[in-house]
Amino acid sequence: xxxxxxxxxxxxxxxxxxxxxxxxxxxxxxxxxxxxxxxxxxxxxxxxxxxxxxxxxxxxxxxxxxxxxxxxxxxxxxxxxxxxxxxxxxxxxxxxxxxxxxxxxxxxxxxxxxxxxxxxxxxxxxxxxxxxxxxxxxx
Amino acid sequence: xxxxxxxxxxxxxxxxxxxxxxxxxxxxxxxxxxxxxxxxxxxxxxxxxxxxxxxxxxxxxxxxxxxxxxxxxxxxxxxxxxxxxxxxxxxxxxxxxxxxxxxxxxxxxxxxxxxxxxxxxxxxxxxxxxxxxxxxxxxxxxxxxxxxxxxxxxxxxxxxxxxxxxxxxxxxxxxxxxxxxxxxxxxxxxxxxxxxxxxxxxxxxxxxxxxxxxxxxxxxxxxxxxxxxxxxxxxxxxxxxxxxxxxxxxxxxxxxxxxxxxxxxxxxxxxxxxxxxxxxxxxxxxxxxxxxxxxxxxxxxxxxxxxxxxxxxxxxxxxxxxxxxxxxxxxxxxxxxxxxxxxxxxxxxxxxxxxxxxxxxxxxxxxxxxxxxxxxxxxxxxxxxxxxxx
Numbered sequence: 001x002x003x004x005x006x007x008x009x010x011x012x013x014x015x016x017x018x019x020x021x022x023x024x025x026x027x028x029x030x031x032x033x034x035x036x037x038x039x040x041x042x043x044x045x046x047x048x049x050x051x052x053x054x055x056x057x058x059x060x061x062x063x064x065x066x067x068x069x070x071x072x073x074x075x076x077x078x079x080x081x082x083x084x085x086x087x088x089x090x091x092x093x094x095x096x097x098x099x100x101x102x103x104x105x106x107x108x109x110x111x112x113x114x115x116x117x118x119x120x121x122x123x124x125x126x127x128x129x130x131x132x133x134x135x136x137x138x139x
Numbered sequence: 140x141x142x143x144x145x146x147x148x149x150x151x152x153x154x155x156x157x158x159x160x161x162x163x164x165x166x167x168x169x170x171x172x173x174x175x176x177x178x179x180x181x182x183x184x185x186x187x188x189x190x191x192x193x194x195x196x197x198x199x200x201x202x203x204x205x206x207x208x209x210x211x212x213x214x215x216x217x218x219x220x221x222x223x224x225x226x227x228x229x230x231x232x233x234x235x236x237x238x239x240x241x242x243x244x245x246x247x248x249x250x251x252x253x254x255x256x257x258x259x260x261x262x263x264x265x266x267x268x269x270x271x272x273x274x275x276x277x278x279x280x281x282x283x284x285x286x287x288x289x290x291x292x293x294x295x296x297x298x299x300x301x302x303x304x305x306x307x308x309x310x311x312x313x314x315x316x317x318x319x320x321x322x323x324x325x326x327x328x329x330x331x332x333x334x335x336x337x338x339x340x341x342x343x344x345x346x347x348x349x350x351x352x353x354x355x356x357x358x359x360x361x362x363x364x365x366x367x368x369x370x371x372x373x374x375x376x377x378x379x380x381x382x383x384x385x386x387x388x389x390x391x392x393x394x395x396x397x398x399x400x401x402x403x404x405x406x407x408x409x410x411x412x413x414x415x416x417x418x419x420x421x422x423x424x425x426x427x428x429x430x431x432x433x434x435x436x437x438x439x440x441x442x443x444x445x446x447x448x449x450x451x452x453x454x455x456x457x458x459x460x461x462x463x464x465x466x467x468x469x470x471x472x473x474x475x476x477x478x479x480x481x482x483x484x485x486x487x488x489x490x491x492x493x494x495x496x497x498x499x500x501x502x503x504x505x506x507x508x509x510x511x512x513x514x515x516x517x518x519x520x521x522x523x524x525x526x527x528x529x
Contacts, residue, residue: 014277040278066299066397068291069344070283074268077283082341087282087292087392097292097392098282105344110299129281 008084012041012053019130024118026058026132028094033099039094062090067100067108079111088114088134100137141415144378146242147369148526150179151488156357156476157326164201164257165213167358168193171253171481172214175360179370180305182249182362184215189247191221193240194231194254195480197454199269203258215497216251227273228429229515230254230520231359234485239519245431248368248441251358264352270479273516287430289391289517291343294432296397297383298345301448305345307376307450308431309336312473312481314453315428318460319470321500326476327357352433355476359484369529375495377509381416381525383409389519398447399447400518407512407523411442414525418442421464421525422506423493425486427514428471437512438466439477441523460501466502468493483522494528518520 003116012029019041020027029041033050039058044051067086070077077083084100086108100114119136124129152174155166162170176184192213196203211221211384224233231254238252258266270286281287297303298457313333319325331349341349362372367375385405393403410418418441426441428434436450443464444452452458460465469475469489490509492498509526 001204018277044230066292068288068295069341070285070291070347071341072263072267072287072290074266074271074280075283078264080283083283085282086291087290087397095392097279097284097390110295121460127277127281129277131282133282 009055012043014040021118021130021132022120022122023118024120026090026096026116027055028058028092030056037092037094039090039096051116058090058092058094062088062114064100064108064110064112064114065089065095066110067104075107080096084108086134100135101133141381141413143237144366144380144527145337145382146239146363146379147366147376148379148487148491149364149369150175151491152176152178152181152359153485153488154325154358155324155385156355156468156478158259159356162356164206164207164356164358165190165385167257167356168210168253168255168360169213171358171360172251172335175362177308177364179290179372185344188219188251188362190219191240191509192224192234192241192250192252193215194224194483195236196225196227197269197272199272200261202288210255211328212519224349227519228427228477229483229513229520230480232511232513232524233447235361235484235511236522239379239382242363242365249362249364251360251362252484253358254359254483256402256478256480257356258354259356263354273423275468278390278392285343285499286517287343287346288388290430290432291346293397293517294345294434296429297403297432297436300395300398301515302331303435303450305332305337307453308345308350308435309327309333310453311428311431311434312336315467315471315473318468318501321475322475324343325470325474326353327474327492346432347402352429352472355478357476357481357485358476359481359488361484361487362493377491377494379413379524380527381410381523383407383413383523385409385521387519389469389516393516396475399441400514400521402518402521403437403512403523406521408439416457416508416525420508421510422508423468423490423503424464424466424510424512425469425471426512427482428467428473429514431473433514434466434471441510441512460502460503464467465503468498468503471528486513487524487526490526490527494526
């Protein structure tokens with residue numbers, strides 16, 4: 001009985017995504033029935049309605065799909081302006097958006113290779129999610 | 140079935156848009172309803188209006204929830220039922236659509252639809268925060284994107300894929316400010332030059348201040364009636380002959396195509412099909428120019444031009460007030476203003492004026508078919524309506 005508890009699959013939730021992120025892992029869900037992949041994960045496949053899902057780990061690097069440089073931000077991010085922000089395509093055509101740091105803004109280019117930098121700290125208040133950002137991949 | 144009137148718009152009203160210091164949202168709503176009632180003296184509001192549908196995006200602006208009955212009360216429509224619809228910046232197009240459905244269902248003969256937002260009491264930072272709530276919280280808001288930022292991501296992608304330019308986006312701003320200068324209810328009634336637009340300060344590259352719509356206060360309403368009853372209330376009814384709606388992922392990053400809105404294409408297809416109308420038949424359109432790139436993408440999603448040719452479409456002058464297909468004669472969200480919840484029905488108000496020849500200095504001559512295109516957030520919701528003059 002103890003063994004089955006140990007191997008129990010973590011739930012396919014946003015909270016669990018962030019638990020993995022704290023461990024510096026980007027995890028997506030894959031449907032065992034139809035093969036659809038979800039980032040963030042979701043508990044039921046929205047393609048075929050199956051609950052037969054599995055976790056897949058993604059390499060923390062990808063290429064820049066599009067970007068912007070933000071000069072007016074929300075309260076929490078205003079101290080960082082101006083900052084670059086983009087959508088990055090990881091493996092399996094799965095994408096994540098986020099800030100791009102450690103880059104000169106004039107060097108930003110669609111298609112450039114980026115890697116994920118994990119920030120495994122959380123605040124006291126809800127939602128207690130860690131964050132991440134992207135930086136240019138060193139060759 | 141095609142082209143059959145779904146409902147008649149027998150009247151419409153709009154508050155002044157702008158920084159309306161002295162007024163709360165409910166007072167702006169009363170101003171809009173009052174105009175609609177004045178235009179429609181044969182309507183007895185308390186007796187004839189059977190229900191109210193109101194779009195509003197955020198209770199955060201005025202710290203006021205449960206707003207529908209308050210607005211119905213202030214407008215003198217109690218005890219008829221009132222309900223609020225919310226799909227971000229498309230909230231009042233949703234109110235319109237459900238107003239249409241309520242008549243089509245046979246339950247009601249006459250309903251009032253409208254919308255409002257009272258935004259300017261808040262600082263720009265607060266407004267940015269509240270509007271930002273319409274983006275995905277865990278993956279967009281939490282990682283630092285803003286609404287201008289989301290449209291900027293689309294703009295960069297559009298420029299990269301199709302060669303669209305910052306100048307072409309600036310031309311949309313110039314056009315809409317030209318039109319808005321002719322609209323006495325517009326928030327910013329002033330012309331701007333391309334130079335002004337291009338040299339304005341950066342908000343989210345490549346979008347500059349003049350690529351962004353305004354944070355405004357305002358309210359809108361329209362009175363809908365079963366088509367057979369229209370002539371009881373007005374000599375010049377306008378008919379809604381097509382209504383379409385689509386949804387998409389809330390997260391922009393989850394969409395395959397960043398240069399087009401799938402929800403808009405779906406809504407347009409549905410509305411054109413229902414109306415038995417093609418893009419070339421449209422004489423005048425009000426589209427959701429929350430950012431200039433959004434108007435360029437709208438030209439493409441609505442089939443006014445091919446994908447990727449939206450930049451050329453404005454450069455060729457086609458959507459100008461005196462062009463082949465005038466777009467946003469009201470001044471659009473850019474110049475008329477964008478009190479988000481009011482916008483969808485404010486577009487209906489403009490098309491109502493245009494199709495009944497009441498648009499004064501910004502009148503598009505000889506228009507018969509009008510279209511409205513209202514987008515929620517970064518495109519997770521979109522509505523298209525097609526209207527026909529009597």
